[in-house]
Amino acid sequence: MATGHEGVNRQLSRLRGRRGAPTLAVVPLSVPGLPDVPPELAGPVAVALARPVRDLPRADALPGGVRYEPKWDGYRLVVVRTGGTTRAWSRQGRDLSARFPDVVAAAVAQVPPGTVLDGEVVVWNGSRLDFGLLQQRMVAPAGRVGALAAAAPASYVAFDLLALGGADLRDRRLRERRAALEELAARWAPPMQLSPVTADPDEARQWSADFRPAGVEGLVAKGAATRYAPGRREWLKVKSWETTEVVAGGVIGPVERPSQLVAGRYRDGELVVVGRTSPLSPAQSAELAAVLTPAGPDHPWPERIGTGAFGGGRLSVPLTRVRPDVVVEVSADAALQAGVFRHPLRYVRTRPDLEPADVPEQ
Numbered sequence: 379m380a381t382g383h384e385g386v387n388r389q390l391s392r393l394r395g396r397r398g399a400p401t402l403a404v405v406p407l408s409v410p411g412l413p414d415v416p417p418e419l420a421g422p423v424a425v426a427l428a429r430p431v432r433d434l435p436r437a438d439a440l441p442g443g444v445r446y447e448p449k450w451d452g453y454r455l456v457v458v459r460t461g462g463t464t465r466a467w468s469r470q471g472r473d474l475s476a477r478f479p480d481v482v483a484a485a486v487a488q489v490p491p492g493t494v495l496d497g498e499v500v501v502w503n504g505s506r507l508d509f510g511l512l513q514q515r516m517v518a519p520a521g522r523v524g525a526l527a528a529a530a531p532a533s534y535v536a537f538d539l540l541a542l543g544g545a546d547l548r549d550r551r552l553r554e555r556r557a558a559l560e561e562l563a564a565r566w567a568p569p570m571q572l573s574p575v576t577a578d579p580d581e582a583r584q585w586s587a588d589f590r591p592a593g594v595e596g597l598v599a600k601g602a603a604t605r606y607a608p609g610r611r612e613w614l615k616v617k618s619w620e621t622t623e624v625v626a627g628g629v630i631g632p633v634e635r636p637s638q639l640v641a642g643r644y645r646d647g648e649l650v651v652v653g654r655t656s657p658l659s660p661a662q663s664a665e666l667a668a669v670l671t672p673a674g675p676d677h678p679w680p681e682r683i684g685t686g687a688f689g690g691g692r693l694s695v696p697l698t699r700v701r702p703d704v705v706v707e708v709s710a711d712a713a714l715q716a717g718v719f720r721h722p723l724r725y726v727r728t729r730p731d732l733e734p735a736d737v738p739e740q
Contacts, residue, residue, distance in 0.1 A: 414460040414461050414462070414491070414492065414544060415458060415459075415460055415492055415493075415494055415541045415544060415546075416541065416544070416545075416546045418546075419458065419494045419540060419541050419546060420458060420460065421456070421458045421465050421467045421473070422456075422467045422468075422471030422472075422473070423456040423458065423467055423494065423496075423540070423608075424608035424609050425454060425456060425469050425496060425608060425609075426496075426538075426606050426607050426608060426609075426610065426612065426613060427609065427610065427611045427612075427613065428598055428611060428613035428614060428615040429611040429613070429614060429615070430614075430615050430616075430617065430738045431614045431615070431616055432616070433616065434446075434579055434582065434583065434597060434599070434616050435579075435599045435614055436579065437577065437578070437579050439599070440599065440600065440601030440602075440604065440614075441601040441602070441603040441604050442551065442552070442553065442601050442602035442603025442604065443577055443601070443602045443603075444577065444579070444599045444600070444601065444602070445552060445553075445556070445575050445576070445577055445599070445600050445601075445602050446575065446576050446577070446578075446579065446581075446582035446585075446597050446598070446599055447537055447573050447574065447575050447597065447598045447599075447600070448573060448574065448585055448586075448589055448594045448596075448597060448598075449594065449595040449596040449597055449598050449615055449616075449617065450498040450500055450507070450535050450573070450594060450595070451500065451507045451509055451593045451594060451595050452498040452499050452500035452501070452507065452509070452512055452535070453468060453469075453474075453498065453499050453512060453516075453731045454468065454469040454496075454497075454498060454731065455467070455468065455474065455478070455481070455497060455498065455499040455534065456468075456469075456494065456495065456496050456497075456540070457481070457482075457485050457489065457493075457494070457495040457497070457534065457536075458494050459485055459486070459489045459490070459491055459492070459493045459494070459495075460491060460492070461491045461492070464482050464485050464486050464489075465482075466478050466481055466482055466485075466499070468731070469731070470733075474516075476520060476523065477515045477516060477523060478499055478515065478527075478532050478534075479523065479524070479527060480527045480531050480532050480569060481499055481532050481533075481534045481569065484534065484569050484570050485534070485570070488565065488566050488567070488570050489562075489570070490542075490543070490562075492541065492542065492543045492544035492545075493539070493541060493542055493543075493562070494539070494540040494541035495534075495536045495538070495539060495540070495559075496536070496537060496538035496539070496540055497534055497535050497536035497537050497538070497573065498534075498535045498537070498573075499512070499532050499533070499534050499535075500512065500532065500533050500535060501515075501530050501531070501532050501533070502530075502531075502533060503530065505591075505592060506591065506592045506593045507592060507593030507594070508530070508593070509593075509727065510727070511526075511530040512532070513727075513730070514526055514530075515527075515532070516730065531569060532569060533568060533569040533570075533571055534569055534570055534571065535571045535572070535573045536559060536563065536570070536571070536572055536573060537559075537572075537573040537575075537598075538552075538555060538556075538559065538606065539555045539556075539558050539559040539562065540555075540606060542558055542562070547606070548605060548606035548608070549605050549606075550605065550606075551602065551603050551604065551605060552600055552601065552602050552603070552604050552605075552606075553602045553603065555606070556575060559572065560572065577602070582597050583597075585597070586616075595617055595621075596615060596616050596617040597615070597616045598613055598614070598615050598616075599613065599614040599615075599616070600612075600613045600614075621707050621708065621709050621710070621726055622707070622708060622710050622738070623705050623706065623707055623708070623729060623732060623736065623737045623738070624639075624641035624642060624643060624652060624653070624705070624706055624708055624723070624737060625641070625642045625643060625644070625649065625702045625704070625705060625706075625734045625737055626639060626640075626641070626642070626666070626670060626700055626702065626704040626705070626706050627640055627641065627642030627649055627651065627677075627679060627699070627700065627702050628640040628642075628673075628679055628683070628697045628698055628699045628700055629666070629670070629697075629698045629700060630654070630683075630695060630696075630697070630698070631698065632698060633667060633670050633671075633672055633698050633700060634667050635663055635667060636658060636663050636666055636667055636670070636698070637657055637658060637663065638654050638655050638656070638657055638658060639654060639655040639658065639666060639706060639708075639723075639725060640653075640654045640679075640683060640697060641653045641654060641655070641706070641708065641719075641723060642679075642702060643737055643738065643739060643740045644734070644737070644739050644740070645739060645740040648678060649678055649679070649702055650740060651679065651683070651718070652718050652719055652740060653708075653710075653718055653719035653722070653723050654722065654723065655708060655722060655723045655724060655725045656722040656723070656724055656725075658725055662725050665727070665728060666704075666706070666725070666728065669704050669728055669730070670700045670701075670704060671700060671701040671703070672698075672699070672700060672701070673699040673700050673701050673702075674701070677699040677701075677702075679697060679699050680697065681696065681697060681699075682694040682695065682696055682697055683695060683697040702734060703733075703734060704728060705728070705729040705730075705732040705733065705734060705736065705737055706725065706726075706727070706728055706729065707726040707727050707728075707729050708723040708724060708725060708726055709723065709724040709726055710723050710724075
């Protein structure tokens with residue numbers, strides 16, 4: 379695992395963004411009587427969100443100029459370090475502290491009380507990110523988490539600072555929060571890491587290409603003059619065209635042993651069929667079946683679907699409709715026709731960290 383950590387640390391050191399703004403004071407790791415975080419940041423914490431866009435925004439597209447960051451392939455995690463406790467909260471408000479004891483221990487050692495960090499937890503497998511190893515933490519019995527953490531340690535990549543010294547920083551502009559985060563992170567060592575940032579779109583594109591082999595999903599664009607907006611999609615994300623997300627709307631075969639996934643996306647509020655996968659392997663079928671639930675009578679799709687392109691053709695097969703609450707990542711050809719994938723999709727994995735609202739609309 380050290381190879382992955384060392385490699386990304388060299389990249390982060392070389393690509394660390396400009397400061398360019400006065401920093402907020404950084405407190406030492408312990409101060410007698412240090413205040414706790416504000417009550418609304420004690421956890422769970424509502425986070426700022428990103429909406430997908432097809433093209434990288436211009437440098438002047440957002441207030442104060444755009445700041446570009448890598449989009450890490452992990453779980454969103456907010457670390458809350460108070461005077462008495464340290465917790466790690468998911469985007470959905472779950473306390474994941476027991477799932478990532480290595481991240482919690484690192485935060486206790488390296489982050490001062492009164493601090494709230496926003497970032498991504500990832501797991502390295504050699505020189506690339508491994509989402510499968512990350513998912514194992516989420517589903518393993520509690521007694522196995524320690525062994526998983528020892529075998530595949532997690533890293534925490536911070537990209538925003540929501541509180542420092544007990545003060546709420548969400549009303550500060552991004553450039554100020556970032557400057558304070560950089561100063562705070564200057565003392566960190568793995569597994570605590572600082573996500574790089576740049577104001578240069580050409581450099582951002584180069585990152586997207588250079589980091590892709592390591593499993594970085596794309597880029598996130600944020601306005602340097604913007605405040606932190608919980609629950610709002612003011613950030614923009616540009617994903618690699620190699621993979622995308624769809625909603626599991628149905629399957630071919632029984633829900634307990636699906637042979638193909640029928641993919642959906644929302645168009646004007648209606649769930650529509652946008653493609654289907656090639657046949658699933660036994661392992662993929664089992665993984666998908668474990669998270670699917672049969673649909674109720676209000677599902678909008680028919681009971682049969684055509685076997686031809688786009689679900690048409692004279693022949694049809696039964697469609698097992700499922701509750702559209704599961705997001706699946708697929709590898710997709712960029713060729714579309716009327717918003718539908720022209721060629722079969724390749725199943726990659728389920729995405730329990732995402733919700734249907736996170737899937738791009740057609």
